[in-house]
Amino acid sequence: MTKCPNFLVVLALAAPFLLMSAAPDKPAAKGKKDKGPFVAGKPAFTPDLTAPAFDPAKVQPDHLEPSMFKVPEGLEITVWATSPQLFNPANMDIDHAGRVWVTEGVNYRRHSGRSREGDCIRVLQDTDGDGKCDRSHIFVQEKELECPLGVAVFDNVIFVSNAPNIIKYTDVNRDLKFDPAVDKREIFLSGFEQPQHDHSLHSVYAGPDGRLYFSNGNCGAQFSDKSGTTFRIGGAYLNNTYTGQKSDDGHVYVGGFTASIDDEGHNARILGFNYRNSFEGVRTSYGDMFLNDNDDPPACRVSHLIEGGSFGFFSADGKRQWRADKRPGQSIPTAEWRQEDPGIIPAGDVYGGGAPTGMCFYENGALGPKWSGLLLSCETGRNVVFGYLPKPHGAGFKLERFDFCTTNTSGVFKGSDFVGGANNLSDERQTLFRPSDVCVGPDGAVYISDWFDKRTGGHQDTDETCSGTIYRIAPKGFKPKVPTLNLDTQEGQIAALQSPATNVRHVAFARLKAAGQAAMPAVQHLRENADPYFAARAVWLLAQMGEQGLISTRSWLESDDATKRLVALRAIRAATPDVIDILSSLAADLSPMVRSEVAVALRDVPAAQSVPLLVKLSHHIDGGDRSLLEAWGIGCTGKEEAVWTALKPIGAWNDDFAHITWRLHPAAAVPELQKRAADSKLSPEQRRLALETLVFIPQAEAAKAVLALAKDTGSPIHTDIMWWLIKRSTDEWSTFGIAEELKKAGIFDPDSAKLVTIITPDGPPSSVKLEDVLKLQGNAKNGQQLVTRCVMCHQVNGQGVEFGPNLEGWGRSQPGEIIAQALIDPSKDIAHGYDGQEIVTKDGVTIHGMVLTEGDIMIVRSMGGQNQYVARSRIKSRRKLTHSMMLNATQLGLTAQDVADVVSYLRSGK
The missing domain is CATH 1.10.760 (Cytochrome Bc1 Complex; Chain D, domain 2)
Structure with a gap:
């Protein structure tokens, strides 16, 4: 010093x-300058047409030999296709005939214009059945396509995710080549921010309910479905103008999100939000949802998604990054996913640094029953495809991770953001495996696309050959056989509903549903199949086949098998909004997962009908099952005051009721929370919980209560009280006069507080x-x-x-x-x-540090971990x-x- x-x-x-x-x-x-944020629909980068165009004939592509990979015993990995059959595979899907469709990223980010005619959607085929691709051709190539991050194929309908649009191609003549004179091209959805940005629009995939699903990163989106419902989902990443605004469904969503929509583009719904950048998710035949998400510092995760849940990357209004709200002593994973805040669902398996991409869920196929229920998640930063066999745990799941397929067992990683920055490149071959996507094919094998590069993350690619490979994992000696499915016949449709490939099942679902009564016997028969996934798929479909199908589905509600009850409830909810009688009958179900589903189903049910059921559900809640508590809290959305008021006469202030109150944080609880926080007979932990409930109540009464608590300087939680008062005076409580009161008390005055130069x-x-x-x-x-x-x-x-x-x-x-x-x-x-940024105040103080939050009061963290609260009115200049x-x-x-x-x-x- x-x-x-x-x-x-x-x-x-x-x-x-x-x-x-x-x-x-x-x-x-x-040599190139990042132009920074840009407007949706406009190019991310100006193509560098002075650079040589990509010429496949002039490159010498490369790939990793199967001998470099470690896969589970009994399985083997082989090369199914490799460059020049494809280049830079960003995403893939596999259709009912076993053809692999790939989105290419030759024009990825700063290489925009490297392929002069735009990027390709390519179709790869194994025509002779020997387990290797022998034919490759372009389905479509357009200048608008710039590293599309998703492709989904449903018979002759192909969805391509290319921000700002989801493009729908219909191959009318089924020749596997898009001809604008014959085939159809339409914009299915639009309004997804930031073309050529990895935090934007990701792949479409199908669910067991006959709906389409997709995710978007935290660049933001303002889109309308074809029913005219508009969603406004912004955040502090790009500070979208609509951040914090309600969507037309009455809810505020921020950050990255998962949505579902029907085949025609109507009735969109947001199923989860406040992610950083989930590349892909899955919805299993039971209706369980899983997703991955990447981190800011090392806190990547694979998670179970509770419908309607927030993962907490931004503040609730979307206007603050997690660092601005990090509490003293919190670990980074806890702070980044706000795991100690009410209204945030459990983060799942948080494994550290990485860059996760594609996911899939294996239910049946060539790998055999041992692997049924296998969740796979690609991790490009760690050269691995992670495997999980999720096990129910309360209302959530245990997610125990293992390496399903990797070239790198050393634990030493290179070429990824978390291991040294943008200039850190791989120089060892075992670190070049960059799995961009994983799918289960109709032959039952697992397919993995490899981007192959010395670098992942940071919007970079360094491989000038644009090499890419698709590997296949199957039992040793596997002889591939893609079933011949005639999707125009009922027999073919029932067979397709049993396909290992998710999007193939979707085609069968739609056609059997359209057949109606004529298909009912065949679907009823499949419901009795010994394979629980096959039976579940049939139940989802039956629920949408008229009154007789609904009656058949309802019979599963009486099953002794909790999974069957859960599937039936989910299937009926997907088929009809008239479920209040069923929710009432299941509110005391023995299964926490069933009760969790009942709870989230009550979110948009009017208070007169839902509050009694939410009170009934609360009798089974304790602080130990966070998934159940958060699902119940989601059901209470917009009705927190009414639920707590109904609970109070019958609720004793024990630890369970304290956690319920924390989750609801209603204004009506302020007087009693203030008493508890001041009660010397309670433990410091109990008093701190009362305080942390108060500080999440966005009402002036709560602010005044905490101010009153600050007068007891001998309180064991006084340090916590003061931290929260200063913190809240800069955000949610900034209009409640807290700053003035702190100033009067001589505690904190941002306009005259002493600022220290730290350079x-x-x-x-x-x-x-x-x-x-x-x-x-x-x-x-x-x-x-x-x-x-x-x-x-x-x-x-x-x-x-x-x-x-x-x-x-x-x-x-x-x-x-x-x-x-x-x-x-x-x-x-x-x-x-x-x-870092340099901030110079009008009175000559210079501060170097990270700006944690913008606004009238900026929080700046400098060397030594020192935070300073800088009033914007005091700033003369700032620069990076x-x-x-x-x-x-x-x-x-x-x-x-x-x-x-x-x-x-x-x-x-x-």
């Missing part, structure tokens, strides 16, 4: 590591050279002592502050070269989310820093040997 006239320069002892966003938020490639110097380049470090043998014991210099900005072994990422275990997944480079030249890769806020090795006083020692220690993971 050096004192200079009129300001303070903090030379924080901080390790120069900046954790990158694991989602594909990429800085500009060398991160852009010092001279480090004198330590990477090549010198790499020649040295590191001493981990000495490195353990040296790494304590990092505690001003990082947590290490339980010590330090939260500014940069927690270094605990970080180095185990990093190559030594990457760690050393980060220490030597931290400005080489400045991470998304960790870039061009250098890292971390000090290099020389500034930290480290020699080449010291750097080698720190690297050795961090890689040891101790």
Whole structure:
């Protein structure tokens, strides 16, 4: 720390590591400038037509040999297709004839214009049945297509997700080639922000209810379905003008989301929201929904989606990033997914850094019954396709992860944001596997598309050959056979409903439903099938085949099997809105999953009908099953006050009722919550829960109650009270006069609060050279002592502050070269989310830091983890820093040997 006239320069002892966003938020490639946010419908980048056009004949494509992959015992992986049969596969689907449809990304981001005629939707075929593609052709190529992130095929109807549109092609003459003179092309939906952005529109896929599903990242969307219902879903990522506005269904949605819609584009619904960027999800034949989502720092997840639920990436109004609301002591995964806030569903399996993409759910097929119920999730950042066999747990699921298919078992990853920034590229072949999608084919095998690149994330691709491969996983000695399905016959349709391929089943569903009574016996027969997935598919369909089908479906509500009751309830809900009698009969069901479904079904039911049922459901709720509590809370949406008022006369203030009140956080509870927070007879934990209920009530009465609590300076939760008061005075309670009251009490006045200059110097380049470090043998014991210099900005072994990422275990997944480079030249890769700004106030204070929240009061976090609350009215200027806020090795006083020692220690993971 050096004192200079009129300001303070903090030379924080901080390790120069900046954790990158694991989602594909990429800085500009060398030599090209990222134009930043742009308007929906306009090109992301101006094509560089001076660069050579991509010529497949002039490249030498590459792929990884099957021997490099590890798959479960008894299974084998083979190459099904590879370049030049396809290039840069971004997404794929497999139709009823076993043809693989691929969206290509030759023009991905800064390579816009590399393919002069636009990107392709390509069709790959195995015409001789030998298990390898032998024919490849283009279905459609258009200049508008710029790395479409989704393709879905339903017989001769093809949906392509290419922001701002979902494009619907109908191959009228079924020749597998789009001819505008013969075939049809229409915009199915439009209004999805940011073409050529990975946080935008993703693939369409089918559900068991006959509806189409898709997801969108947190770029935002303002779209209308063909019924005229408009959805406005924005967030703090691009600060969309409609952020926080209600959609026409009466709800506020923010961030990334999952939606469903019927085949004709009517009756859209939002099923989950407030994601960062979920590439894909699945809905199983039981109706369970799963999705993946990538992180900001390392907190990628695979999750069970509760209908109507929020995952909490932004604040409830969508206007604040999670860092702005991170509480003291919270871990990054807890803060990023707001797991300690009411109204947020459980995050599921949070596994750290990565860049997840496609998903699928295996129910039946060539892999055999051992793998029935297998959830697969592609993880490009970790060179793996994760596997899960979800197990019911309360109203949710246990998601225990394992590597289903990987080239990299070392735990050392390269070429991904979370391991060193945009310039971190793979140089080892086992790290080149970038699985972009996974599907189950109609032959029952699993197919994986490989983007193949030295880099994933950061909107970058570095492979100038645009190589890509599709691998097939099947039992050893597998001889592929794609069933011949005549979709024009009832027999073929029933067979297709049993297909391992999700979108093939959808075609059968639609045609059998259209056949009506004539198809009823065949569907009834399938309902009795011993395979529970086949039977469930039939039940979903029966519910939509008229009164007789509904009666047949209702019989499952009486089953001793909870899964059958759950499927029947979901199927009936999808078929008719008239379900209140069924919800009433199941409100005391023994299964928490059934009760959870009852709860979410009550969200839009008027209070007069729903409140008595929600009160009945509450009798089975405790704080231990967060999934059930949140599902019930979703059912209470818009009726929180009425439900709590009805509960209060019969509810004792025990821990269960306290958690129910926390979830509802009704204004009516303010007086009693204030008493509980002040009650010295209660434990600090009970008092803190009352406080944390109060602070989520967006009413002036709650603010005044917390102000009153602040007068007791001896309270064991006084520090929490003060943190919340200052925090809330900058956001939800900013109009309640809290700032004025804090000012009167001499606690906090943002207009006159003392601000401290904190400058991160852009010092001279480090004198330590990477090549010198790499020649040295590191001493981990000495490195353990040296790494304590990092505690001003990082947590290490339980010590330090939260500014940069927690270094605990970080180095185990990093190559030594990457760690050393980060220490030597931290400005080489400045991470998304960790870039700094310089703020200069009108009275001459200069602050370097990360801006956590915008608004009248800006929260700025600087070196040492120090937060300062800066009134916007006091700011003279602000600019983005061009250098890292971390000090290099020389500034930290480290020699080449010291750097080698720190690297050795961090890689040891101790």
